[in-house]
Amino acid sequence: MAKQAPVLEVQDLRTYFYTRTGVVKAVDGVSFSLMPGETLGIVGESGSGKSMTALSIMGLVPKPAGKTVGGKVLLDGEDLLQKSNSEMRQIRGRKICMILQDPMTSLNPVYTVGNQLIETLRMREDARGHGLKERAIDLLSKVKIASPETRIGNYPHQMSGGMRQRVVGAIAISGSPKVLIADEATTSLDATIQYQYLQLLRELQKDTGLSIIFITHDFGIVAKMCDRVAVMYAGKMVEFAPVRDLFNKPSHPYTEALMRSVPNVDEEVDKLYAIEGQPPALDKLPVGCPFAPRCPYVFDRCLHEYPTSVTVGENHHAHCWKLI
Amino acid sequence: MQRYILFRGIQALFTLWILSLAIFLSVHLTGDPAQYLLGSEAGRTEYEQLKKNLGLDRPLYIQYIDFMGDVVRADFGKSHILGRSAREVLMERFPATLQLASAAFLIALVVGIPLGIVSAVKRDTPIDMFAKFFAVLGIATPGFWIAIMLILLFGAILGWLPTFGRGGLDHFVLPSFVLGWAAMAGMVRLGRSSMLEVLDSEYVKFARVKGLSERLVIFKHALKNAIIPLLTFSGLTLAGLLNGSVAVEVVFAWPGIGRLMLQGIQTRDFPIVQATVLAAGLFYILTALLVDILYAYVNPKIRYE
Numbered sequence: 001m002a003k004q005a006p007v008l009e010v011q012d013l014r015t016y017f018y019t020r021t022g023v024v025k026a027v028d029g030v031s032f033s034l035m036p037g038e039t040l041g042i043v044g045e046s047g048s049g050k051s052m053t054a055l056s057i058m059g060l061v062p063k064p065a066g067k068t069v070g071g072k073v074l075l076d077g078e079d080l081l082q083k084s085n086s087e088m089r090q091i092r093g094r095k096i097c098m099i100l101q102d103p104m105t106s107l108n109p110v111y112t113v114g115n116q117l118i119e120t121l122r123m124r125e126d127a128r129g130h131g132l133k134e135r136a137i138d139l140l141s142k143v144k145i146a147s148p149e150t151r152i153g154n155y156p157h158q159m160s161g162g163m164r165q166r167v168v169g170a171i172a173i174s175g176s177p178k179v180l181i182a183d184e185a186t187t188s189l190d191a192t193i194q195y196q197y198l199q200l201l202r203e204l205q206k207d208t209g210l211s212i213i214f215i216t217h218d219f220g221i222v223a224k225m226c227d228r229v230a231v232m233y234a235g236k237m238v239e240f241a242p243v244r245d246l247f248n249k250p251s252h253p254y255t256e257a258l259m260r261s262v263p264n265v266d267e268e269v270d271k272l273y274a275i276e277g278q279p280p281a282l283d284k285l286p287v288g289c290p291f292a293p294r295c296p297y298v299f300d301r302c303l304h305e306y307p308t309s310v311t312v313g314e315n316h317h318a319h320c321w322k323l324i
Numbered sequence: 325m326q327r328y329i330l331f332r333g334i335q336a337l338f339t340l341w342i343l344s345l346a347i348f349l350s351v352h353l354t355g356d357p358a359q360y361l362l363g364s365e366a367g368r369t370e371y372e373q374l375k376k377n378l379g380l381d382r383p384l385y386i387q388y389i390d391f392m393g394d395v396v397r398a399d400f401g402k403s404h405i406l407g408r409s410a411r412e413v414l415m416e417r418f419p420a421t422l423q424l425a426s427a428a429f430l431i432a433l434v435v436g437i438p439l440g441i442v443s444a445v446k447r448d449t450p451i452d453m454f455a456k457f458f459a460v461l462g463i464a465t466p467g468f469w470i471a472i473m474l475i476l477l478f479g480a481i482l483g484w485l486p487t488f489g490r491g492g493l494d495h496f497v498l499p500s501f502v503l504g505w506a507a508m509a510g511m512v513r514l515g516r517s518s519m520l521e522v523l524d525s526e527y528v529k530f531a532r533v534k535g536l537s538e539r540l541v542i543f544k545h546a547l548k549n550a551i552i553p554l555l556t557f558s559g560l561t562l563a564g565l566l567n568g569s570v571a572v573e574v575v576f577a578w579p580g581i582g583r584l585m586l587q588g589i590q591t592r593d594f595p596i597v598q599a600t601v602l603a604a605g606l607f608y609i610l611t612a613l614l615v616d617i618l619y620a621y622v623n624p625k626i627r628y629e
């Protein structure tokens with residue numbers, strides 16, 4: 001794998017929001033690469049910039065407040081940030097696609113799921129009028145929807161949440177993209193249903209060689225799904241490691257804290273984020289390490305300088321002064 | 325879907341019945357119609373005679389059954405003032421009101437909805453500013469004031485347009501504009517907010533993520549959803565225009581039902597009042613029913629329940 005070229009390479013990506021109170025640096029110098037067939041997890045609390053990183057890659061940052069102001073997003077070597085709107089439209093859905101956070105409302109309530117699948121299929125060059133329905137049915141059975149022939153005529157509200165989520169999955173892979181970004185469902189779907197869905201994504205990945213970026217706050221999911229993990233805090237990636245190494249040797253104090261907050265199976269889910277304090281306001285970031293106010297190891301240097309990248313192991317880096 | 329329509333139809337009938345009951349009671353229980361008609365100087369025998377003629381001496385429930393029979397046959401009795409059947413007068417006046425309301429409604433739809441939608445799509449651009457200003461103006465300025473100003477400008481000063489009565493197309497311009505004014509502003513506002521909400525939804529985002537063209541995103545995915553609340557609003561607006569034209573009809577001397585109703589009230593012409601109020605209620609209930617059916621048609625959630 002080492003010799004292979006990455007499908008996606010993100011370099012120093014910056015997406016800022018210009019608000020009345022100041023500039024919010026939602027994504028502030030994010031870099032990573034994604035190999036073919038690999039699954040990368042991006043972990044962090046909500047507001048850490050995970051979802052905005054994904055939207056920046058897709059070129060769908062909410063306008064006019066938000067703007068990607070710097071960096072490169074290289075998909076097969078081509079910089080997506082340099083593409084025009086219409087060029088991006090050709091790329092979205094076909095080369096790179098995304099599953100949004102809320103699968104329950106990602107489908108338009110006034111059209112049948114078949115309609116919404118077929119309209120996506122129709123955009124592909126090889127699409128011809130007939131055969132589209134068969135392909136749509138085929139896709140639905142691929143995502144394990146029982147009796148797809150009748151389900152294709154259903155409206156979203158006639159389906160369960162889990163089923164809708166899988167339909168969204170089917171739409172997302174219908175253009176055979178190389179990269180799929182899956183933003184984790186924030187609406188609480190049943191744990192077993194969620195698990196089945198993740199299994200399904202894995203299977204699809206095995207069949208198609210798809211690369212997946214998995215955005216989540218759940219280390220349990222990371223352990224099951226991902227090859228490598230990036231931990232995000234305040235718009236920056238603070239630790240980067242192969243999944244095994246991260247679990248064996250979490251190096252950044254934030255990663256440690258996140259892992260400690262993973263609930264036991266019997267514990268209440270409320271305890272999930274037992275990290276003291278709040279993530280910092282992104283328009284008033286401190287000069288030094290943004291985690292300093294919440295960090296148990298904080299010392300003088302942390303307050304004055306942003307920590308540099310420290311190599312902790314093979315392919316394992318973290319931004320923290322304590323590690324030097 | 326059929327069951328839904330049937331259910332809503334029965335509901336509409338029931339509402340209509342309540343309305344007729346209210347009219348009956350308001351005429352019979354809040355005062356003595358014979359007394360009203362005769363005035364205070366009338367003699368005793370005269371009074372008794374009139375009561376008998378009008379059937380007011382019978383028990384209330386008999387009178388009610390009678391009244392219902394008349395209502396079902398759309399027979400509201402003879403107008404004492406005009407000397408003709410109230411139904412006849414009503415039917416004569418109805419086209420004028422309907423035409424005026426339709427013209428106003430058309431203006432509101434054709435100007436209001438597109439302006440609202442466009443201002444949402446082109447948010448924070450000059451066109452959006454204009455639409456917002458227009459909407460606020462439309463809701464804040466009373467119709468009668470605009471009517472007077474327009475009469476002053478186009479009638480008195482410029483002399484371009486006729487300012488009263490019914491006639492050719494030019495007679496429609498001012499009254500229908502004034503009548504549709506607030507409705508138009510309402511449509512701009514609702515169209516804008518509804519479209520903004522839809523544009524912010526997950527399914528519109530997902531449609532973009534899929535790589536659909538902006539045209540499909542707006543016209544297919546956003547518009548149909550944004551129209552749903554507008555539909556209800558338009559229906560009620562139409563009903564409101566049919567009934568709310570009293571002031572406009574009076575100001576522009578438009579020979580419609582609104583003016584008839586006012587005349588009826590002023591002259592204590594009960595058959596006319598009953599006929600016009602009931603007709604107004606009927607418009608409202610019918611349009612509401614129609615809207616509900618249309619609504620079910622565009623919204624599959626209701627259609628399939």
Ligand code: SF4
Pocket residue numbers: 252253254289290291292293295296297298299302307319320321322
């Ligand atoms: S740099 Fe300092 S404050 Fe930041 S995480 Fe490391 S020890 Fe904590």
